Amino acid sequence: MRLKLSILIAKFAALLSKKILRRSGETIAGRVLLALYPKAITELSKGKKIICVSGTNGKTSTTKALVSIISKLGSVATSPSGSNLERGVAAALMNKSEFAVLEVDELHLSRVIEEAKPKAVLLLNLTRDQLHRMHEVKRVADRWAKSASAAPETLFVGDIDDPFVALALNSAAQAERISFGGNKHKDAAVCPSCGKYLKWVRNNYKCACGLSNSSPDETFESGSAAYRNATMANVVGKFFGAKPIAIDEKSLERSVDQVHKGVNANIRLTKNPASWTEALKSVTGENAVLIVNAREVDGIDTSWLWDISFSGLSGKRVVVCGERALDIAYRLHVEGIEAEITSSFDDAIAKFESGADVHVLAAYTAFHELVNS
Amino acid sequence: MNQIKIVRIHNELLGTYGDQGNAEVLEFRAKFHGITANIVDVTYNDDLPTNGDIYLLGGAEDAAQLLSLEALQRGDNLNILHMAIERGAVILAVCAGFQIIGNRFVANGQEVDGLGLLDVTSVPGDKRFVGNIKTTSSVLGFELTGFENHMGRTILGPTAQAFGKVITGHGNGDSKYDGAVSGNIFGTYMHGPILARNPEFADLLLTRATGRKYAQITDPLALKYATWRRKVI
Numbered sequence: 001m002r003l004k005l006s007i008l009i010a011k012f013a014a015l016l017s018k019k020i021l022r023r024s025g026e027t028i029a030g031r032v033l034l035a036l037y038p039k040a041i042t043e044l045s046k047g048k049k050i051i052c053v054s055g056t057n058g059k060t061s062t063t064k065a066l067v068s069i070i071s072k073l074g075s076v077a078t079s080p081s082g083s084n085l086e087r088g089v090a091a092a093l094m095n096k097s098e099f100a101v102l103e104v105d106e107l108h109l110s111r112v113i114e115e116a117k118p119k120a121v122l123l124l125n126l127t128r129d130q131l132h133r134m135h136e137v138k139r140v141a142d143r144w145a146k147s148a149s150a151a152p153e154t155l156f157v158g159d160i161d162d163p164f165v166a167l168a169l170n171s172a173a174q175a176e177r178i179s180f181g182g183n184k185h186k187d188a189a190v191c192p193s194c195g196k197y198l199k200w201v202r203n204n205y206k207c208a209c210g211l212s213n214s215s216p217d218e219t220f221e222s223g224s225a226a227y228r229n230a231t232m233a234n235v236v237g238k239f240f241g242a243k244p245i246a247i248d249e250k251s252l253e254r255s256v257d258q259v260h261k262g263v264n265a266n267i268r269l270t271k272n273p274a275s276w277t278e279a280l281k282s283v284t285g286e287n288a289v290l291i292v293n294a295r296e297v298d299g300i301d302t303s304w305l306w307d308i309s310f311s312g313l314s315g316k317r318v319v320v321c322g323e324r325a326l327d328i329a330y331r332l333h334v335e336g337i338e339a340e341i342t343s344s345f346d347d348a349i350a351k352f353e354s355g356a357d358v359h360v361l362a363a364y365t366a367f368h369e370l371v372n373s
Numbered sequence: 374m375n376q377i378k379i380v381r382i383h384n385e386l387l388g389t390y391g392d393q394g395n396a397e398v399l400e401f402r403a404k405f406h407g408i409t410a411n412i413v414d415v416t417y418n419d420d421l422p423t424n425g426d427i428y429l430l431g432g433a434e435d436a437a438q439l440l441s442l443e444a445l446q447r448g449d450n451l452n453i454l455h456m457a458i459e460r461g462a463v464i465l466a467v468c469a470g471f472q473i474i475g476n477r478f479v480a481n482g483q484e485v486d487g488l489g490l491l492d493v494t495s496v497p498g499d500k501r502f503v504g505n506i507k508t509t510s511s512v513l514g515f516e517l518t519g520f521e522n523h524m525g526r527t528i529l530g531p532t533a534q535a536f537g538k539v540i541t542g543h544g545n546g547d548s549k550y551d552g553a554v555s556g557n558i559f560g561t562y563m564h565g566p567i568l569a570r571n572p573e574f575a576d577l578l579l580t581r582a583t584g585r586k587y588a589q590i591t592d593p594l595a596l597k598y599a600t601w602r603r604k605v606i
Contacts, residue, residue: 136389
């Protein structure tokens with residue numbers, strides 16, 4: 001079937017989905033398009049300058065930042081809902097544009113690079129996440145390295161303080177290796193390049209095989225994950241001739257302020273040990289609601305909750321909810337923090353008085369339900 | 374004995390799957406019995422302490438598993454474990470750790486000799502087992518729940534006994550049994566962590582490690598959690 005006709009049908013399917021099911025319609029459009037025209041990504045990428053963003057944490061907010069940077073240069077296609085598998089990519093590319101900035105799932109990056117032939121790929125970080133699906137961090141890192149070496153025309157930009165990102169960048173013909181002065185990685189006791197015990201001196205690593213963060217192409221000051229990601233988005237923008245944006249950490253965090261029953265809730269996405277650890281640093285107030293689910297995109301197992309230190313919540317009022325409220329409640333209990341267990345987010349919020357400020361740390365599915373409702 | 378030493382072996386390598394929580398749960402349950410637990414973290418470059426009461430190993434990716442094995446075969450470490458077993462210390466080894474303490478296993482396509490503390494041999498299968506697992510064990514007399522995520526197929530030798538009979542899940546690969554046990558040495562594929570999901574198992578390990586019988590603990594949340602997980606796995 002011709003590409004144009006396939007796009008037409010896909011857009012019609014999206015329209016139906018929007019009107020009847022009240023969904024965003026992007027996923028269905030991409031699905032239909034790829035079913036009718038399997039080479040759609042390859043075809044639609046021609047003539048567009050494509051930038052991919054991948055990594056365990058920060059993909060959506062970094063993609064947004066990069067879209068705002070690149071949009072100063074020309075029209076930008078992107079998938080605003082964070083649909084980051086091939087179908088989301090295909091849907092984003094359906095519209096005519098000069099640029100496309102695409103968020104891509106870690107495991108699907110190889111195929112997207114192969115088909116879309118991006119001008120640049122930004123690799124943020126790689127840590128443990130959804131192990132039921134990713135299986136092993138090393139497995140994902142090896143895939144990245146393999147696709148980097150097979151894409152000599154593509155510029156790979158990334159944070160080499162993360163050894164898994166460094167491995168991918170070392171395999172690339174063109175790389176911009178960025179360091180923020182080091183950052184201890186909790187899942188990198190082993191060198192991903194040679195398998196030896198990786199030598200860390202505080203926040204920096206240096207392996208006998210040569211993998212290290214000691215000779216970056218660019219160095220920036222250390223800072224929060226949101227700051228690091230935005231800084232790297234600016235570096236990518238610079239390669240295309242775009243002016244850097246001012247970095248507003250608050251707006252770059254995956255967080256949303258909402259008022260629920262008079263309670264001021266700052267809702268933040270938390271989905272794996274690295275993002276929880278980062279989010280827990282932001283809990284400066286006295287009240288916290290933790291929502292833990294274990295659906296497919298959350299990771300169907302919660303063992304990793306035991307790899308997070310929740311000691312920062314000690315002395316605060318903590319209310320838990322979600323399908324795995326008991327998992328988190330028992331984990332906190334063993335750490336000496338007694339949480340109140342509730343059966344829904346509404347019940348959790350109802351525990352607080354009107355006007356109270358509450359930090360809400362929400363699992364992926366819970367975050368999306370709250371933000372999209 | 375009012376103090377016990379819990380040795381968490383190579384958590385930086387064998388800490389991929391939350392199994393470090395096993396030490397925390399032991400420490401927490403011990404408190405109820407009036408025992409002060411001291412958790413000692415042993416890293417790759419350290420020697421094992423000779424006076425541990427409970428030694429813990431967790432799950433890992435292949436390269437990390439091989440490094441941990443190498444470190445445990447170094448110097449006097451293996452001898453220390455043998456002496457610990459002789460004086461009745463407990464070993465709990467999960468997933469990659471379970472394979473390490475067996476006779477042989479395969480990692481990164483390489484077949485290697487394990488520590489030989491449990492009479493088991495593990496080889497990789499063609500399919501990865503990912504999902505909830507529930508077993509019942511005659512050693513314990515109660516059901517255990519956990520989460521498995523591995524490619525291992527583990528065959529028991531004559532001196533090892535199966536740890537659990539599989540109700541749901543795959544365990545050692547035949548969907549019949551999970552893990553192995555010999556005296557106070559326990560091997561299993563169950564994450565969760567296993568002692569968080571099954572606090573009574575933590576109590577049994579404390580009893581075995583100290584040789585004392587303890588009164589039952591009253592911790593409603595632990596009971597509620599374990600019961601709920603058994604119902605929904």
